[in-house]
Amino acid sequence: MSLIEVTDLRVSYPGKGFRAKPIEILHGVTLDVAYGETVGLVGESGSGKTTIGRAVLGLVKPSGGSIRFAGQEISSLTGTARRGLASHLQVVFQDPYTSLNPSMTIGDILSEPLIVHGVSSGDARGRVRSLLDQVGLPSDSIDRLPREFSGGQRQRVAIARALAPGPQLIVCDEPVSGLDLSTQSRVLDLFLDIQRETGVSYLFISHDLGVIRHISHRVTVLYRGELVETGPTDQVTSAPEHPYTERLLLASPVANPVRQKEKRDKRRELLAADLVYSAGLGGTEEITREGRQ
Template sequence: MTVEARPPDTTARAEGAAADPAPSGPLLSVRDLTMTFPGRRSASGRRGAPVRAVDGVSFDLAAGETLGLVGESGCGKSTTGRMLVRLLEPTSGSITFDGRDITRLSQRGLRPHRRHLQMVFQDPHSSLNPRQTVARIICDPLLVQGWSATDARRRAAELMDLVGLIPEQIDRYPHEFSGGQAQRIGIARSLATSPRLIVADEPVSALDVSVQAQIVNLMERLRRELGLAYVFIAHDLSVVKRVSDRVAVMYLGRIVEIGEKRALYESPQHPYTRALLSAVPLPDPAAERRRERIVLLGDPPSPAAPPPGCTFHPRCPKAQEVCRTERPLLRIAASREVACHFPGD
């Protein structure tokens, strides 16, 4: 069942949503995106060094494509996702969505594009207002876009059915649903305005394994039926492999490898990517015993004081002198882009 939002004509005119020809380029284009947070103040009132959570991220995303964004906790994945939908204001760089630069648009100027750019959050219960019914949660984006209350409620019931919930439960509150059901509500809310791109920030990490599979299958079905594009943020590489067309690996705020899923999983070029993949359990016990396990020494450096050169060099088994002094840029290696002076085995 495919449900398409049809807002009133007056709303479309008010938003300037005229039938312009679709741009031939990527749906989303990100260039040199950075996010720097001010340092924390100490007890003496002195502010610490600023933290560069995202440091020059660039990638393109085609319509209907899923890009997996992976990396250790604290590498900047969630911050990148929040900047894409303008929940955080980038320090520098640009975000072009559907051929329009939305990086510095005011909230009013962003509203016509907001309906096509939505987000699914990690914790389903904390992302839903406990004082609002499901009907109100799903209807709010539509009411902001100019829908009547009657049409918005009808649309909300259709969306509940689309994501596998019982429409008759529309007047219940979030606490009356399980974690998986609450995440379905969050997905329904993100679909309310018929978006073209959804940023999914760890959408299954807070759920049981059996429920994770249900939510992943639901998101895959919605992508096929509605033609959605996803930026799928996760630390579970097996989930990312299941849903993604391409994968970008982040380390300390930078993308260190990006390419087609199959090539990246079968022949990782960056030492950090190889270490991540070696930690993914294999279903075959014999193969699991035979394969090499790469154990990285030490913890990731602080983004408030990143090391010079390649930020991975303090933990890299292949590091040489050039790695300590010169920052590697993304360049083509084995059919994908890798930021490493010595890519490959």
């Protein structure tokens, strides 16, 4: 049995203007995450990947389909029942600068979710020191403010906060996109180390197929609210079957300038082919807009 099962998920947002029809963002997406597994969810901006994460976390209400966690239907849970899942379902957001309260010390930030779940202040303090060690931060961090840390260090604090209640699943929403490349690598390795130590599962959301390849067991590719390809990471990232997945792979930067130019030229060719095909279907405007991203 999978830890999280998303079946035929549909999400709609209200349209703009009086009597505007709702706009469907997700068109029947199905995916699952096993215990101790990382599933990478990849797609360009606007593909709907973050909406899936928000639906799993209960931050948006599905208009159709189901979400099951450890066998329990959770898509319709509200109030106390939903809050009861918080210790099992956690999130690491994209921006480490805004996801931490600037007026609270690191010790207070990490203690808060523990105290909410009934842990005493003294026990919470001890757990916080253990969490800081787990994410590679010095013990004196406990009395410091977020502004005293670098971006990578703040993201480590955010990871520690997600780990505090001992979750089974962490939704990672673009957690390294705001970091430089060397810091990205260290934070990704931290995610891997934590998974080996704790057995936690990740739904890892990113626009960068290179990042997804580094951390995921399986990959799910989302395009305009629809799942277009899924499979083992090695298979999807080395021999993609869908042209859109190939474009994403070509968009990942490489250190070799010659190879980077070859990838850029190839991606332009694929975009041009899409434009010609779309023109025949009356969808030129949408593809052109995507090509400018």
